[in-house]
Amino acid sequence: MQTRQLLPDELNWVKVSGVSWAGKGFYYSGYDAPKTGENSLAGKNEYHKVYYHQLGTAQTADKLVYEDKTKALGFRIAGVTDDERFLFLSLTDSKADGNKLLVRDLTDPKQANTWVTVQTSYEFDTSVVGNVGGELLVYTNDHAPNFKVVRIDPRHPQPASWKTVIPEAKEKLEGISQAAGSLLATYLHDASSLVKVYSEDGAYKYDVELPAIGTAAGFGGRRTDKDLYYAFTSFTYPTTIYKYDPATNQSTVFKAPTVDVKPAEYLTTQVFYASKDGTKIPMFITHKKGVKLTGKNPTYLYAYGGFNVSLTPGFSAARMLWLENGGVLAIPNLRGGGEYGEAWHKAGMTPNKQNVFDDFIAAAEYLKVLNYTDADHLAIAGGSNGGLLVGATMTQRPDLCKVAFPAVGVMDMLRYQKFTIGWNWAPEYGTSDDKAQFANLYQFSPLHTLKPGTAYPATLITTADHDDRVVPAHSFKFAAQLQADQAGNNPTLIRIDVNAGHGAGKSTKLQIDEWADIWSFAFYNMGVNLK
Incomplete structure (x- = not known):
């Protein structure tokens, strides 16, 4: 960092990994190099391992820390x-x-090659926040669907010996960090951040005052620091870094972006609408103040609905073009996400996946009832699991919208588990290897529910040639079948980024080019002229 020069160290075949610094190196995870003839982009990834890399050495000298040859x-x-x-x-x-x-005390020579099992079950999410002396602070939903924080002595790791530090609350505990001698707990209240400060023994101190309704994240720092930092963002509030002093409960702007956006010129409201089964679903709606609701406003409906992911308010410079041209941005928090804890997640996974599509369809219909838009001026969008959402929605309700943007979507639900890390999604979706799950998947698999001679929306499918998470074959097959089955004049196009992957790390130029194509496609097919 002092010289800002790139080190010669280079690691290959690192995937699904963090970097945890310790001593003169770091821990990381990866796979063995593919064998000759294996497809490195589409082959199933097996036998994940943990290594320790010391800076200045070759990867071949890395120490194997953990592997399981039986799994x-x-x-x-x-x-x-x-x-x-x-x-x-x-x-x-x-x-x-x-x-x-599993945990190991690196200061105890007796544990040099011994792991202590802290959480024995695969049923719950459990992670280490930090430690206070010889005890671990652990974040878990073990018998607490909205999560809690417990203190665990590794010498007595049995759940009966766990001590509750922050109990489960009505709101979901979305994240927890230990910094500056405090615990900072980020809760979700109707999909927006609420941050509370506790002492390390769990005594409540106060709430952090945030600039507006939105998303706060980070709160990073060392336990011995006096200050820490967090980021705040919302739909029309560019991501801003704040410096926070837990002793005084004061936040000051540390770094604000130079983006010419005036939040006061926009309006964000949150509504709650009824899905098909009557469940109330929250949805954020943003547009420029003064926009007249004609029932024909160009509207971009974006969602995800899966994997316990919470879709909270966030700024996107690309979406500002849409809003500047009189567009409406609508983001519902569908079941399958994590906005209301594990029960909300389970209501949209495996046999309940249809709930997610019903929630999305109901969001579109509600926007029409509120006079925001109609079918000819509505675009639906989502990426990855959200690409599946768009694909399933447009095949079930081809009349719902004018434009569809399924991005890097899981479109073949019968074979997804056969490629790269697709097997990891089995708890969320189920797999075709199981007879009952096959029947459920077949009912909504976008590739298998297209029907010849149907007038589908104008569709721009996006993927990338090096996507090794959701392999591009999903999009290729869906595009080919949709082109064959499409009736009417609505176009079906596929856009393939070269030398790019699932989305993360995409260059600014590639992002600009992609968004230019997306908005051009939407405005053109809706018959809307740019200002």
Whole structure:
């Protein structure tokens, strides 16, 4: 960092990995190099391992820290506490939705090659926040669907010996960090952040005052620091870094972006609408103040609905073009996400996946009832699991919208588990290897529910040639079948980025080019002229 020169160290075949610094190197996870003839982009990833790399050495000299030769499918990810006393491992299983947790005291010679199992079940999500002396602070939904924080002595790791530090609350505890001698707990209240400060023994201090309704994240720092930092963002509030002093409960702007956006010129409201089964679903709606609601406003409906992911308010410079041209942005928090804890997640996974599509369809219909838009001026969008959402919605309700944007979507639900890390999604979706799950998947698999001679929306499918998470074959097959089955004049196009992957790390130029194509496609097919 002092010289800002790139080090010669280079690591290959690192995937589903963090970087946990310790001593003169770091822990990371990866796979063996593909064997001759194996497809490195589409082949199934098996036998995840944890290594320690010392800076200045070759990867071939890296120390193997953990492997399980009896378990081909699952992730193994290492972490280290801030004081480098404890090394911990998160282990997942392809048939479950949580993780086991192992820990080793690096200061105890007796534990040099011994792991203590802190969480024995794959059923729950369990992770280490930090430590206070010889005890671990652990974040878990073990018998607490909205999560809690407990203190665990690795010498007595049995759940009966766990001490509750922050109990489960009505709101979901979305995240927890240990910094500056405090615990900072980020809760979700109707999909927006609410941050509370506690002492390390769990005594409540106060709430952090945030600039507006939105998303706060980070709160990073060392336990011994006096200050820490967090980021705040919302739909029309560019991501801003704040410096926070827990002693005074004061936040000051540390770094604000130079983006010419005036939040006061926009309006964001949150509504709650009824889905098909009557469940109330929250949705954020944003547009420029003064926009007249004609029932024909161009509207971009974006969602995800899966994997316990919470879709909270966030700024996107690309979306500002849409809003500047009189567009409406609508983001519903569908079941399958994590906005209301594990019960909300389970209501949209495996046999309940149809709830997610019903929630999305109901959001579109509600926008029409509120006179925001109509079918000719509505675009639906989503990426990855959200690409599946768009694909399933447009095949079930081709009359719902004018434009569809399924991005890097899981379109073949009968074979997804056969490629790269697709096996990891089995707890969320189920697999075609099971007879009952096959029947459920077949009912909504976008590739298999297209019907010849149907007038589908104008569709721009996006993928990338090096996507090794959701392999591009999903999009290729869906595009080909949709082109064959499409009736009417609505176009079906596929856009393939070259030398790009699932989306993360995409260059600014590639992002600009992609968004230019997306908005051009939307405005053109809706018959809307740019200002």
